[in-house]
Amino acid sequence: MQKNNFLRSFCCFLLFALSLVTTAQETNNVVPLLNYIQQLEQNFNIRISYVNKDIESFNIQPSASTSLGEILKYISKKTDLTLTKLNERYYALSKENTISIHAKILDNYEQNTVNGATIEVLESNIATVTDATGYFSLNNVPKDAILRIRFIGFKTMHISAKELDSNNPIKTFLLSQHYVALKEVIxxxxxxxxxxxxxxxxxxxxxxxxxxxxxxxxxxxxxxxxxxxxxxxxxxxxxxxxxxxxxxxxxxxxxxxxxxxxxxxxxxxxxxxxxxxxxxxxxxxxxxxxxxxxxxxxxxxMRTNNKVDNSFLGGGFNMISADVYAQVPITKKSAFQFSARRSITDFLNSPTYNRYFDKTFQDSDIDKNTTNNDITREEDFYFYDITAKVLYNITEKQKLRFSFIHMNNALDYQETNANNETALSKLDQQNTSFGGSLESRWTSRFSTKVNAYRTSYNLNTKAISNNKEQELQQTNKVLENGLKLNTNYKLTNKISLLNGYQLIETGILNLTNVTLPPYRKNIKGVIRTNSIYSEIDYKSTRLNARAGVRVNHIENINTFKRWIVEPRLNVNYNLATHFNANILGEFKSQSTNQIIDLEQNFLGVEKRRWILADEDQLPITTSKQLSLGFNYDKNSLYIGIEGFYKDVEGISTQTQGFQNQDQFNGEIGKYNITGIEFLINKKTTSYSTWLSYTYNINNYTFKAITPNTFPNNLDITHTVTFAGTYNYKDFRFGLGINYNSGKPYTEPKEGENALDLFSFPTKINYKEPNSSRLPNYLRADISALYNFKLNKTCKATFGASILNILNKENILNRYYRVTEQDEIETIESASLGITPNISFRVSF
Incomplete structure (x- = not known):
C-alpha cells in the first residue's frame, strides 16, 4: 500500500514538472509581434503596413506552419487584428474597433416576442428597434460599447456589444416584466x-x-x-x-x-x-x-418608486382635488421625489362634491338644503396631503432612502340663528410620518435592511353650543416609533432564510373635556412591543413553501406584560400544468384598536378613536386563520376558489360599532367567520370580464349578552360582482354591477314595550341583537379613459365616470334614537346617489 502511494505521488510530481518545463519553453519562444512581422517580410519578400501603436503591445509565439497564408491567419486569430491583402506582395494589418451585432428579445413570462423594443448604443447616435419576431441588428458598433434595451412595462437591460457579435450565434435575451420584480406570479x-x-x-x-x-x-x-x-x-x-x-x-x-x-x-x-x-x-x-x-x-x-435613474413629472385634477408629482435626479446616485394634492371643494361646489357632502353629513346637524331662513350656515371643508422621498445609492450594493408624508382634513362649521347666537363645530385630523431605510447587499447570498420611522396622528374636535355655555372638546393622539432589522441569507438556489427583529413603541392619548356640567377624562398609555422572527423559504419548479414564526413580547408600561407566539405558513404547489393549490395559515395579534363614537357625538359624523389594549377593559386582539385554495390559469381563462376559517378573540362592543342596547357596555367577546371566495376571469389583450362571489357566515360570541351567539355587524352573507373592461386603441371602458345581501341591525320591540319610560334618560327596549336585515344592496358603475399625446414628450389622459348610474338608493345603516318627546326616531344612512366625476391628467 505504501509502495502504491509512493508511485502515485511520484507520477503526479513528474507530470507537474513536465508542465512547468512546457510552460517555460512556450514562454521562452514568445517574441514581440513587431519583430515577428519584420522576420516574415524578409523570409517571404512581402511588405505589411501597420500603425506602430496598434501592434507594439502584442507578443506572439511564432507559428509552426511554413505557409504564408496560414501564418497570417494565425496572427489575426491570436491578436484580434484585421489583415487585409492589398495585392500579391502588400498587406495591411489594422485594429478593428467596430463590429456588427444581432440578437433576439423576448419577454420572460410567456416568452412572447417583444415588438418595438428600443436598442440604443450608449454614448453614440446608433439605435434601432426590434421587428415583429423580436430580432434586431446593428452595424459599426464599437467593440467596447454597452447596449441599453428598453420597452414599456419591462425592466431596462444593459448588454455588452461583444456578446452580440454577428460572428457568434444569435442569442436570445429575456426582458423582465416590471410587476414581477418582487414576487413570483401565477x-x-x-x-x-x-x-x-x-x-x-x-x-x-x-x-x-x-x-x-x-x-x-x-x-x-x-x-x-x-x-x-x-x-x-x-x-x-x-x-x-x-x-x-x-x-x-x-x-x-x-x-x-x-x-x-x-x-x-x-x-x-x-x-x-x-x-x-x-x-x-x-x-x-x-x-x-x-x-x-x-x-x-x-x-x-404601499411602496413608491425606488429607482434613482427614473425621472418623471405629472399632474392633474378631478372634481374633488388637484395634484402634482415628480421625481428629479440630483446626481447619478441620488434623486428627489415629491407629490402634493389639495381639495378644490372649498371654492368649487362640483356635482361630485355635493354628492359626497350629502352622503357624509346626511342626518347630521349640517343640512345644506335647509329652508329655515332664520338660520345662517357656513362650512369650510378641505383636505391636502404632501409626500417627499430622497433616494441615494451609496454604492451599487447599498441604498439609502428617506421618506416623509403629511395629510390633513379640516372642517369648520358655523351656524347663526335669528338671535345672533352662534354655534361652532371644528374637526381637524392630521397624520405626519417620516422614516428611513438602508438596504445592503454584502454578498451574492447575504443582504440586510434596516428601517426606522416615527408617525404621529392627531384628531381634534370642538363643539360650542348656541349659548356658548357649553364646550365639548375631544382629542385623540397617537405617537409611534419603530425600528426593524431584516437579514436575508440564501442557503442554496432553492432555500433562503429570513431573520429579523422589530421594536415598536406606541403611545396613545384620549382626552374628553366638557365645560357644563364640568367633566374631564384624560387617558394615556404606552405599549412597547419587542419581536423576533424567522422564516425559511423554499422554491422549486412545482413547490413554493414558506414557514416561519414571530415571537412578540408586549408590555403595557402601566398594566401588563405578555408573550405571544405566532406561527405562519404559506404553501403553493403546482398540481398540474396551469393548476395550483395553496394552503395558507397564520396566528396574529394586535394591541391597538379603534373605538367608534357614534352619530350623536359630533355633528352627526361618526368618529373613530385609537386606543391601547390594557388586558382589563380591552385585551390584546388575537386571530387564527386557515385557508385552502385552488387556481387554474391557462391562456385567457382564470378560475380561483378559496375557502377559509378565521377566529378572532379579544374584541369589544365599543370597537365593533354596536348601535343597540349593548353599544356602551364594553363587553368582551370574539367572532368567527367561515367563507368561500370564487372568481372566474376571462381576459384577452382587448377585454377582461369577471364574475366573483363571496359567501360568509360571520357570528359574534359574547358570554354577557343574550343570546350568546348572533350575527356580526359586518355579516354580509352573499356578495356578487360582475364586471368587464374593454380596450379599443387609445380608449378604455369599464362597466360593473355590485350586489350584496343586507347587513344585520337591531330593531326596537313593538308596541308599548318599545320604550323604557321609567329609566332616565328614556331607553329603547330592543329585540335580540342583529335579528333583522337591511334590504339588499345593488349598484352599477361605469368609467372611461382616453389616452392621447399633446406632443412628443407629453402624454395626457381624460377620464369620466359615473357611480351608481341607476341612482338606486341603498340603505347602508339603520339605527334608532329617542327624541325629546320620548318618541323613537329611525335614522338611516343611504349610499351615494348618481355621482359623476371627470379628470384630466398630463405626464412627462
Whole structure:
C-alpha cells in the first residue's frame, strides 16, 4: 500500500514538472509581434503596413506552419487584428474597433416576442428597434460599447456589444416584466392590467401599468383593493375596509414601511395616498410573512418608486382635488421625489362634491338644503396631503432612502340663528410620518435592511353650543416609533432564510373635556412591543413553501406584560400544468384598536378613536386563520376558489360599532367567520370580464349578552360582482354591477314595550341583537379613459365616470334614537346617489 502511494505521488510530481518545463519553453519562444512581422517580410519578400501603436503591445509565439497564408491567419486569430491583402506582395494589418451585432428579445413570462423594443448604443447616435419576431441588428458598433434595451412595462437591460457579435450565434435575451420584480406570479393580468396574483396568494397592484376598473378613473389604492373577492366597504368608504369580515382597524396599512393611522380624506371617501406616486401595493389576506406584525385581517403594503435613474413629472385634477408629482435626479446616485394634492371643494361646489357632502353629513346637524331662513350656515371643508422621498445609492450594493408624508382634513362649521347666537363645530385630523431605510447587499447570498420611522396622528374636535355655555372638546393622539432589522441569507438556489427583529413603541392619548356640567377624562398609555422572527423559504419548479414564526413580547408600561407566539405558513404547489393549490395559515395579534363614537357625538359624523389594549377593559386582539385554495390559469381563462376559517378573540362592543342596547357596555367577546371566495376571469389583450362571489357566515360570541351567539355587524352573507373592461386603441371602458345581501341591525320591540319610560334618560327596549336585515344592496358603475399625446414628450389622459348610474338608493345603516318627546326616531344612512366625476391628467 505504501509502495502504491509512493508511485502515485511520484507520477503526479513528474507530470507537474513536465508542465512547468512546457510552460517555460512556450514562454521562452514568445517574441514581440513587431519583430515577428519584420522576420516574415524578409523570409517571404512581402511588405505589411501597420500603425506602430496598434501592434507594439502584442507578443506572439511564432507559428509552426511554413505557409504564408496560414501564418497570417494565425496572427489575426491570436491578436484580434484585421489583415487585409492589398495585392500579391502588400498587406495591411489594422485594429478593428467596430463590429456588427444581432440578437433576439423576448419577454420572460410567456416568452412572447417583444415588438418595438428600443436598442440604443450608449454614448453614440446608433439605435434601432426590434421587428415583429423580436430580432434586431446593428452595424459599426464599437467593440467596447454597452447596449441599453428598453420597452414599456419591462425592466431596462444593459448588454455588452461583444456578446452580440454577428460572428457568434444569435442569442436570445429575456426582458423582465416590471410587476414581477418582487414576487413570483401565477396570474400576470388579474382583472385588469397592473393587477397580478403572486404564488403566495398576495395581490400586487402596479399603479404605473394600471388599466381601468368600473367606476374608477384613477388608480385609487384603497378603492381598487375593493374589487378583489373578500374585500369590501360596508359603508362605501375607503377608510373603512372590511377584509373577510374584519373591522378597518384590523388592517395593517403601511406606506414605505411606516404604519399609517389615517388612510382617508373627506371623512373616508377618498384615499389619502397619491396613487400616481405609489408605485406598487401588495395586499395580503392570509399566510402573512412573520416580518409583519399587527393587522389581524390584512396587510396593505404601499411602496413608491425606488429607482434613482427614473425621472418623471405629472399632474392633474378631478372634481374633488388637484395634484402634482415628480421625481428629479440630483446626481447619478441620488434623486428627489415629491407629490402634493389639495381639495378644490372649498371654492368649487362640483356635482361630485355635493354628492359626497350629502352622503357624509346626511342626518347630521349640517343640512345644506335647509329652508329655515332664520338660520345662517357656513362650512369650510378641505383636505391636502404632501409626500417627499430622497433616494441615494451609496454604492451599487447599498441604498439609502428617506421618506416623509403629511395629510390633513379640516372642517369648520358655523351656524347663526335669528338671535345672533352662534354655534361652532371644528374637526381637524392630521397624520405626519417620516422614516428611513438602508438596504445592503454584502454578498451574492447575504443582504440586510434596516428601517426606522416615527408617525404621529392627531384628531381634534370642538363643539360650542348656541349659548356658548357649553364646550365639548375631544382629542385623540397617537405617537409611534419603530425600528426593524431584516437579514436575508440564501442557503442554496432553492432555500433562503429570513431573520429579523422589530421594536415598536406606541403611545396613545384620549382626552374628553366638557365645560357644563364640568367633566374631564384624560387617558394615556404606552405599549412597547419587542419581536423576533424567522422564516425559511423554499422554491422549486412545482413547490413554493414558506414557514416561519414571530415571537412578540408586549408590555403595557402601566398594566401588563405578555408573550405571544405566532406561527405562519404559506404553501403553493403546482398540481398540474396551469393548476395550483395553496394552503395558507397564520396566528396574529394586535394591541391597538379603534373605538367608534357614534352619530350623536359630533355633528352627526361618526368618529373613530385609537386606543391601547390594557388586558382589563380591552385585551390584546388575537386571530387564527386557515385557508385552502385552488387556481387554474391557462391562456385567457382564470378560475380561483378559496375557502377559509378565521377566529378572532379579544374584541369589544365599543370597537365593533354596536348601535343597540349593548353599544356602551364594553363587553368582551370574539367572532368567527367561515367563507368561500370564487372568481372566474376571462381576459384577452382587448377585454377582461369577471364574475366573483363571496359567501360568509360571520357570528359574534359574547358570554354577557343574550343570546350568546348572533350575527356580526359586518355579516354580509352573499356578495356578487360582475364586471368587464374593454380596450379599443387609445380608449378604455369599464362597466360593473355590485350586489350584496343586507347587513344585520337591531330593531326596537313593538308596541308599548318599545320604550323604557321609567329609566332616565328614556331607553329603547330592543329585540335580540342583529335579528333583522337591511334590504339588499345593488349598484352599477361605469368609467372611461382616453389616452392621447399633446406632443412628443407629453402624454395626457381624460377620464369620466359615473357611480351608481341607476341612482338606486341603498340603505347602508339603520339605527334608532329617542327624541325629546320620548318618541323613537329611525335614522338611516343611504349610499351615494348618481355621482359623476371627470379628470384630466398630463405626464412627462
Amino acid at each position: 396570474v400576470s393580468k388579474f382583472l385588469t392590467t397592473g393587477l397580478s396574483k403572486s404564488k403566495d396568494g398576495s395581490i400586487v397592484l402596479n399603479t404605473t401599468n394600471f388599466g381601468i376598473l368600473p367606476g374608477l378613473i384613477e388608480p385609487d389604492v384603497l378603492q381598487t383593493v375593493q374589487a378583489l373577492p373578500g374585500i369590501k366597504s360596508s359603508n362605501e368608504t375607503v377608510s373603512d375596509i372590511n377584509v373577510r369580515g374584519g373591522t378597518n382597524d384590523q388592517n395593517l396599512v403601511l406606506w414605505e414601511d411606516i404604519k399609517m393611522y389615517q388612510s382617508g380624506h373627506f371623512l373616508g371617501l377618498i384615499s389619502a395616498f397619491n396613487p400616481y406616486l405609489t408605485n406598487s401595493v401588495t395586499i395580503i389576506k392570509n399566510g402573512t410573512s412573520p416580518q409583519f406584525g399587527d393587522g389581524i385581517s390584512s396587510v396593505i403594503d
